[in-house]
Amino acid sequence: MVETARPTPTETVAPAMTVPRREPRGYSVRTLPGFAAMAIFTFVGLYAPILILVTYSFNAGSSLAIWEGFSLRWYYQAAANEAVQDAAIRSLYLAFCAASIATVAATMAALATTRTRRFPGKTMIYSLINQPLMIPEIVTAVALLIVFAAIKVWTGHTSMIYLIAAHTAFCVPFAYLPIRARLETMDTTLETAAQDLYASRWLTFRRVTLPLMWPGIVAGLMLAFVISLDDVVITEFVKSAGQETIPTYMLGQLRRVVTPEVNAISTVILMAGVILVALFFRLTSRRR
Amino acid sequence: MTSQTAHAEPSDATDTDTDTAAIAVDVDRVSKIFRGETEVRALDDVSVGIRKNEFFTLLGPSGCGKTTLLRLIAGFEPPTMGAIRLGTRDISRLPPNQRPINTVFQNYALFPHMSVAQNIAFGLEMLGKPKAEVQRTVDEMLHLVRMEELKNRRTSEISGGQQQRVALARALAPHPEVLLLDEPLSALDLKLRKDMQIELKRLQHETGITFIFVTHDQEEALTMSDRVAVMSAGKILQVGRPRDVYERPAERFVANFIGESNFLDATLSGGTVELAAGGRFEVRVPEGVRDGAVSVLVRPEHATVHSGEPGEGEIAATAENVVYSGEATVVHLRLATGEAIKIRLANAPQGGEAPPRTGGAAAIRIAPGAVTVLRD
Structure with missing residues (x-):
C-alpha cells in the first residue's frame, strides 16, 4: 500500500480490514x-x-x-539379495496379473449393476461382489488352502495360477468400488444422446461410456494393485514352496535375524504405495 | 405474430389431420404404461399427425406426458400400445440409432470429453460419412449457430447459451427428418431465452426440418409454433394454430392453461347462448355439446367496461377492484348473478375514457365473437 498524507475514503477502509475480525461463535470441533x-x-x-x-x-x-x-548400505544389500529380487519380481507379476483380471471383471460387474434396469436380486449381487470385504481374510485363506491343496494333489500342478486366482478374488471389490462410483456419477443422458446420434450399443460404449469411466478404471486398477502387493495372510496360506512374495519373504526374515534390510524393503514398498494411492485420489477427486 | 407473416404455408391450408401426404410423424393411438410399484398411464390413447416442415409444440404442465411422447418418438422407450410412423413407415420398434430423428436434450447432454467441433461431428461419424463431408458439415453447422470461434473449446468451457447452440448444431448436423426439443430453453435466463426463441425459428425456417418442441411455457408455445397440442394427464386435449387454441379453446383446462380466462354460466339453444347475467351471443357450437346449461369463456381483453348504467347489449356490473399496470388496466367486476369477471383495458395515451372507479356501477360490453362455448 502506498502511504499518502490524506487518506482517501478507500484507504480508510483498508486498514480496518487488517484488524483481526472476531469469528462468529458457531460450533467447531477446533474449539x-x-x-x-x-x-x-x-x-x-x-x-x-x-x-x-x-x-x-x-x-x-x-x-x-x-x-x-x-x-544406503541396506538398500544396496536388499537390491543385491537374490531372494529379495526373486520375491519382488513375483510380487509385481502377481499384482499385475491379479489387478488386471480383477479390473476387467470389476468393470463388467460395475456396468451390469449400474447400466441395467432394476432386476430382482440386484442388492444381493452387490453384496456378493463385495463379499471379500466382509469375510475375514483368514477364513478365505483357510478355505482356499483346503480347496487348492486338494486340486494340487489331484493334478500335481503347482504354478502361480493359485496365487493369481486368490489375489484376483479379493482384488475385485477394490477395483469395483471406484469404477461403480464413477459410473453412478456419470449422466446416463450422454449414452442416450450417443444412441440418438446413430451410435450402436458398442460404439456408444467405446466412444462415450468407456472414455468417461476411464479414470475410474485406472483408479480401480491401482487400488487393486496396491492391495495385491500388500497381502500376507492369503498369500502365506495359498503359496506353494518357493513362491515367496515380498511380504511373505519379510515375514520369513523376521523369524530369524532382523536387520535394517527389512526396513529398506518396507520403505520402498511404502513409497510405491504412497505414489499409487496419491495418483488414485487425484484420479477420483478430479471433477471430470 | 411473427410466425404467421414469415411463411403462410401448411398451417393455413387445412385444419384437419386427414392430409396424410404431408404428415411427417404419425402418432397412432399410442399408450404408454410404466409398470413399477404402481401402474402409471403416462400416455392414454394419443393420436396426432405432425406435418412436414412444421414447428409443432407439445404444451402442458409437468407430468402431462409431453416428454414421454417425445421419448417415444425418439425411440428411447417403446410404446405399450399403438404405433408411431415416420411418413408411412412404422418405426415403433426401431432403436433410436436407426431413426432419422435427433434430439436436443433439456440438459444438452454434450459429451464432456470432446470439443465443440467433435460433439457436432459425432452423429455424422456414426453414420459413416466421409471425413471431408464431416468436416464441411461441421463448419456449416458452426456457422449456422454462430460458434466458429469456439470450435476447439471443451464443452465445459463455454456458457449455457453457447452449450445450447452446440446441442442444436449437433442434433441438426446429420440433417434429421425430425428434430425433437425437450424444454431446451428452460435452463436459460429470460433475455437469452427470448434470443434463442428467435434463433430457433430462424433455424427451423433455414433447415426446413420438422421441429417437435416440448414446453410448459404457454407464451413460448404461442410465439414459436405453427401448431400447438395442449396435453393434460396423458391425453391431447386440443391441437391447433396458436390463435385457434387461444381464442377457441375446446375445454376449460385449455382455456385456463393458456392465457387468462373468465368462465361464465350460460344457456345454449341452437347456435345462440344467453348468459345468466344477460346478453345473447351467436356462437360456434363445438362437437358433442348439446343445448342446455353450458360454460362459456370470455378473454379479459375481449370485453370493455365503462362506468354508468348499461346501454343496449351491455351487462350491468359493479367494479370491485381496479388495477393499473402500465400498458393496461385490469378491472375486477361482480355481475348481478354473483359471478366474478375481469376485464383488461388497454391504456390510451392520454386520458381517454376513464375506467370505472372501485365500488362504482359499470357496464360491460363483450365483443361479438368473443364468447366461446367450452366442452367440459
Whole structure:
C-alpha cells in the first residue's frame, strides 16, 4: 500500500480490514478442549513408528535401536539379495496379473449393476461382489488352502495360477468400488444422446461410456494393485514352496535375524504405495 | 405474430389431420404404461399427425406426458400400445440409432470429453460419412449457430447459451427428418431465452426440418409454433394454430392453461347462448355439446367496461377492484348473478375514457365473437 498524507475514503477502509475480525461463535470441533492434544497424539501414534522404520533403513550399523550414521548400505544389500529380487519380481507379476483380471471383471460387474434396469436380486449381487470385504481374510485363506491343496494333489500342478486366482478374488471389490462410483456419477443422458446420434450399443460404449469411466478404471486398477502387493495372510496360506512374495519373504526374515534390510524393503514398498494411492485420489477427486 | 407473416404455408391450408401426404410423424393411438410399484398411464390413447416442415409444440404442465411422447418418438422407450410412423413407415420398434430423428436434450447432454467441433461431428461419424463431408458439415453447422470461434473449446468451457447452440448444431448436423426439443430453453435466463426463441425459428425456417418442441411455457408455445397440442394427464386435449387454441379453446383446462380466462354460466339453444347475467351471443357450437346449461369463456381483453348504467347489449356490473399496470388496466367486476369477471383495458395515451372507479356501477360490453362455448 502506498502511504499518502490524506487518506482517501478507500484507504480508510483498508486498514480496518487488517484488524483481526472476531469469528462468529458457531460450533467447531477446533474449539473443543483437548482437541490439539488429541490430534497430536493421534498423528504421533500413526506416523512415529513409520518414521522410525524409515529412519533406521538408512542406519550404517546393523541395529534397529542404535543409530550409527547415515548409509544406503541396506538398500544396496536388499537390491543385491537374490531372494529379495526373486520375491519382488513375483510380487509385481502377481499384482499385475491379479489387478488386471480383477479390473476387467470389476468393470463388467460395475456396468451390469449400474447400466441395467432394476432386476430382482440386484442388492444381493452387490453384496456378493463385495463379499471379500466382509469375510475375514483368514477364513478365505483357510478355505482356499483346503480347496487348492486338494486340486494340487489331484493334478500335481503347482504354478502361480493359485496365487493369481486368490489375489484376483479379493482384488475385485477394490477395483469395483471406484469404477461403480464413477459410473453412478456419470449422466446416463450422454449414452442416450450417443444412441440418438446413430451410435450402436458398442460404439456408444467405446466412444462415450468407456472414455468417461476411464479414470475410474485406472483408479480401480491401482487400488487393486496396491492391495495385491500388500497381502500376507492369503498369500502365506495359498503359496506353494518357493513362491515367496515380498511380504511373505519379510515375514520369513523376521523369524530369524532382523536387520535394517527389512526396513529398506518396507520403505520402498511404502513409497510405491504412497505414489499409487496419491495418483488414485487425484484420479477420483478430479471433477471430470 | 411473427410466425404467421414469415411463411403462410401448411398451417393455413387445412385444419384437419386427414392430409396424410404431408404428415411427417404419425402418432397412432399410442399408450404408454410404466409398470413399477404402481401402474402409471403416462400416455392414454394419443393420436396426432405432425406435418412436414412444421414447428409443432407439445404444451402442458409437468407430468402431462409431453416428454414421454417425445421419448417415444425418439425411440428411447417403446410404446405399450399403438404405433408411431415416420411418413408411412412404422418405426415403433426401431432403436433410436436407426431413426432419422435427433434430439436436443433439456440438459444438452454434450459429451464432456470432446470439443465443440467433435460433439457436432459425432452423429455424422456414426453414420459413416466421409471425413471431408464431416468436416464441411461441421463448419456449416458452426456457422449456422454462430460458434466458429469456439470450435476447439471443451464443452465445459463455454456458457449455457453457447452449450445450447452446440446441442442444436449437433442434433441438426446429420440433417434429421425430425428434430425433437425437450424444454431446451428452460435452463436459460429470460433475455437469452427470448434470443434463442428467435434463433430457433430462424433455424427451423433455414433447415426446413420438422421441429417437435416440448414446453410448459404457454407464451413460448404461442410465439414459436405453427401448431400447438395442449396435453393434460396423458391425453391431447386440443391441437391447433396458436390463435385457434387461444381464442377457441375446446375445454376449460385449455382455456385456463393458456392465457387468462373468465368462465361464465350460460344457456345454449341452437347456435345462440344467453348468459345468466344477460346478453345473447351467436356462437360456434363445438362437437358433442348439446343445448342446455353450458360454460362459456370470455378473454379479459375481449370485453370493455365503462362506468354508468348499461346501454343496449351491455351487462350491468359493479367494479370491485381496479388495477393499473402500465400498458393496461385490469378491472375486477361482480355481475348481478354473483359471478366474478375481469376485464383488461388497454391504456390510451392520454386520458381517454376513464375506467370505472372501485365500488362504482359499470357496464360491460363483450365483443361479438368473443364468447366461446367450452366442452367440459
